[in-house]
Amino acid sequence: MSKMYYRELYCGTPARYWSGLALLGVIIAIGLGAAYYMEHNGHWVTGMTNQIVWGLPHVFAIFLIVAASGALNVASIGSVFGGPLYKPLGRYSGLLAIGLLAGGLMVLVLDLGRPDRLIVAMTEYNFKSIFAWNVILYTGFFAIVGIYLWTMIDRSVNKYNRTVGFAAFFWRIALTTGTGSIFGFLVAREAYDAAVMAPMFVIMSFSYGLAFFIITLIAAYIWGDRELGDFRLTKLKNLLGVFVGAVFYFTLAYHLTNLYITQHHGIERFILLDGGVYTQMFWIGQIFIGSIIPLFLIYSPAFEKSRWAIAAASVAVLIGGFFQIYVIVIGGQAYPMNLFPGKEVVESGFYDGQVMNYVPTLPEAALGVAGIAVALTMVAVGARVFKVFPETLED
Amino acid sequence: MSNKSDQPNMDRRKMIGGAIAATGAMTIAPGVILHAASVSDEASAGADAKHRWGMLIDSNKCADGCSACVDACNTEHGLKGHGRPATDAVWIRPVKLKDKQTGRENRLVMMCQHCEHPPCVDVCPTNASFKRVDGIVLVDRHRCIGCRYCMMACPYKARSFIHEALTEQSVNAPRGKGCVESCTLCVHRVDDGVMQTACQEACSKEGHDAILFGDLNDPNSEISKTLKSTNSVQIRADLELNTGVRYLNL
Structure with missing residues (x-):
């Protein structure tokens, strides 16, 4: 195998690069403005209520955080599992992972009721809380992936690459398990009371992270x-196909389990049949756009060598993934908790027994999109400043 | 301009290495300086572990159309609506139920159930949600970061997030925008030795006596005696949270 040279990425003219960065900067500024507006007025200006307590910003944040750990997979395959074709992609994999996590965390933190108290979250830990674990897992991820990148870039510490790669791989599995477990351990809510959430989030991260990576x-x-x-891209494409199939399998396992449990028939009926927008998001967004279309584009012989088909499949995976998280986060809250089994709520001073309506507002969306812009900015600057991309990836 | 030489720039590497080390130290340091002091001990100052405060709600006595307890709670704690019911704070709420099989109707009030094993305390990342030694579950408003994880975890929908700025607060319950709150079991009264919550007082004044507050640990208290001689239930008893609030005739 010929020696691999990495070079800083210059895309076209400086004007193109700087105007691209400026555009991202504007999107981030709008997002920060939106966050200020929401914090200054309080959350009543958002679509969130005392019933739907986590809204669109959480969907963006979880989507980005899950994708972040998945984006690191390419590096893991290269240095932990010894895939020579993946190894040259390791640096970019690490950079993208850090960028996506930073974007997701920014959205998550700015949606807190008191983002100014972030220092409290960093110094006060309740170790029974999965959130507290996640604070450590997320900050640790930056540190470990940073060191991992260092061992990939600096030849003098390259001998530690495999060891650090192992650590990063286990850390990322723990991170996504932690994120999934936020929803797995909420015993009171029927949509979330399922241990399968943790492994499902891990496999979702594989899929979304790789889709982000490819595109x-x-x-x-x-x-x-x-x-x-083409050969390298085909490898990535085939891997994406396996991940999309695996996410579909976990979705199936989750819903079949719930369908067997009589107590969970209500929530299943809500998501699968008569939940209105959530049912549509599940079938059209998650299943059709997020699973069927990408599998068709990936495995149809007609698109075997088509780069556009690979790109389109990746975009479809991301759109479907976004809907999947939306259905999990918002759909799961919209369906009422069953406080009084066997009884029907005739009237309530706090919306008991009612399906809650949630309409996301523009500031929430602006903050979420700013998270994606932060990720892309970090990637654009990182790839320009560091030697991240190989000079050529021809077969 | 672009560096087209293949020789690595060692100065830049050192700078990058230093930056990574500094960032690493900054991210890990707060985790190392862990505050091991038990929060509940600190916040329970004044509370007495001999007691476990709780309530018994008699569903048969909870009168249709009555909102005396809700009004009293709102006045006591300075809870004022902004005309936006979906985001206004609710500490206590009436619920009317109908049995799906028999058609029997019930009315009751729901509030924080002051669990022995509160899920909100389990999930709170910063120990802002805590349980006093006398069983009262509270939120430390100085520690709450407003993540709302407790609201996701509470099986009783007992908590409210403060969605907007507050004015004219009651001294009985300091509150703050961006934090989560719920029924305090009138902890300010308990700590002052007044053994009656605002909701119970109002309910009795109306002549309904549907709410009974007292010490679950004291076998001679009225609440303990009633619980012993009647068939009360916990809401969502299947979760085994051992609630401090119990219900009769549900």
Whole structure:
């Protein structure tokens, strides 16, 4: 195998690069403005209520955080599992992972009721809380992936690459298990009371992270006018197909389990049949756009070598994944908790027994989109400053 | 301009290495300086572990159309609505139920159930949600970061998030925008030795006597005697949270 050279990524003219960065900067500024508006007025200006306590910002944040740990997979395959084709992609994998996590965390923190008390979250830990564990898992992820990148880039510490790679791999599994467990251990809510949430989030991260990776890799090599071989891309594509199938399998296992349990028939009926927007998001968003279309694009012989099909499949995975998290986070809260089994709520001073309506507002969306912009900015700057991308990825 | 040389720039590497080390130290340090002091001990100052405060709600006595307890709670704690019921704070709420099989109707009030094993305390990342040694579950408003995880975890929907700025607060219950709160079991009264909650007082004044507050640990208290001689239930007893609030005739 010929020696691999990495170079800073220059995409076209400086004007193009700087205007791209400026655009991202504007999107981030709008998001920060939206966060200020929501914090200044209080959360009543959002679509969130005392019934739907986690709204669109959480969907964006969880989506980005889950994708972040998945984006690191390519590096793990390269250095932990010894996949030579993946190894040159390791640096970018680490950079993208850090970027996505930073974007997701920014959204999560700015949606807190008291983001100014972040220091409290960093110094006061209740170790029975999965959130507290996540604070440690998320900050640790930055540190470990940072060191991992260092061992990939600096030849003098390259001998530690495999060890650090192992640590990063286990850390990322723990991180997504932690994120999934937020929903797995909520015993009171029927949509969330399922241990399968943790492994399902891990496999979701594989899928979304790889989709993010593929789409941004193709874009970077087009903008940087560099060679990206079909063989390597086909490998990534096939891997994405396996992950999409696995997410589908876990979704099936989750719903079949719930369908067997009489107590959970209500929530299943809500998500699968008569939940209105959530039912549509599940079938059209998650299943059709997020599973069927990408599987068709990936495995249909008609698109075997089509780069556009691979890109489109990745975008479809991301759109479907977003809907999947929306259905889990918002759909699960919209369905009423069953406080009084066997009884019907005739009247209540606090919406007991009612399906809650949630309409996301523009500021919530602006904050969420700013999270994606933060991730892309970090990637754009990181790839320009560091030697992240191989000069060529021809086969 | 672009560095086209293949030689690595060692100065830059050192700078990057230093930056990574500094960032690492900054992220890990807070985790190392852990505050091991038990929060509940600190916050329970004044509370007496001999007691476990609780309530018994008699569903048969809870009168249709009455909102005396809700009004009293709102006045006592300075809870004022902004005309936006979906985001206004609710500490106590009436619920009317109908048995799906028999058609029997019940009315009761729901509030924080002051669990022995409160899920809100389990999930709170910063120990802001805590249980006093006398069983009262509270939120430390100085520690709450407003993550709302407790609201996701509470099986009773007992908690409210403060969605907007507050004015003219009651001295009985300091509150704050961006934090979560719920029924305090009138802890300010308990700590002053007044053994009657605002809701119970109002309910009795109306002549309904549907709410009984007292010490579950004292076998001679009225609440303990009533609990011993009647068939009370906990809401969602299947979760085994051992609630401090019990219900009769449900």
